[in-house]
Amino acid sequence: MIKSVLKTALTATLFCSLAGWAQDQSMPQGSSAPDNTKMNQRDRNGANPTADQQKENTSDRELTRQVRRALVQDKSLSTYGHNVKIIAQNGTVTLKGPVKSEEEKTTIEQKAAQAAGGADKIHSELEVKSDSGKPSANQ
Secondary structure, three states: OHHHHHHHHHHHHHHHHHHHHHHHHHOOOOOOOOOOHHHHHHHHOOOOOOHHHOOOOHHHHHHHHHHHHHHHHOOOOOHHHHOOEEEEEOOEEEEEEEEOOHHHHHHHHHHHHHHHOOHHHEEEEEEEEOOOOOEOOOO
16 A cells, blocks of 8 residues: 555656656746737727627627638638637627738738728737847837
């Protein structure tokens, strides 16, 4: 009985040590964790729609679904492009998040406009991600 308890304790200790070591290895030396503070502060502004303000009516939910489906089906888009935030409110679609290039930004906006019934129903807050990994400020 004591042997099995000791084996279990030793196994758990070894597992935790390896998990901690693996986690330390996943973050390259000298790099810092992503910082979305500026984005989060911007999203707290009541004038900018956020995903929690998405309407639950059938037409807005369906519009969001159609835009998301169009984006996910386009395999030429990056992971960023597939994961932009889509917020539909009263038939108007707001797009938020980073994308890889101006071309990808344009493609996403066009697909959303097609699903929404026109470019006048799209509000784009997409930002082209620079090589440094941060959205460029010239958008």
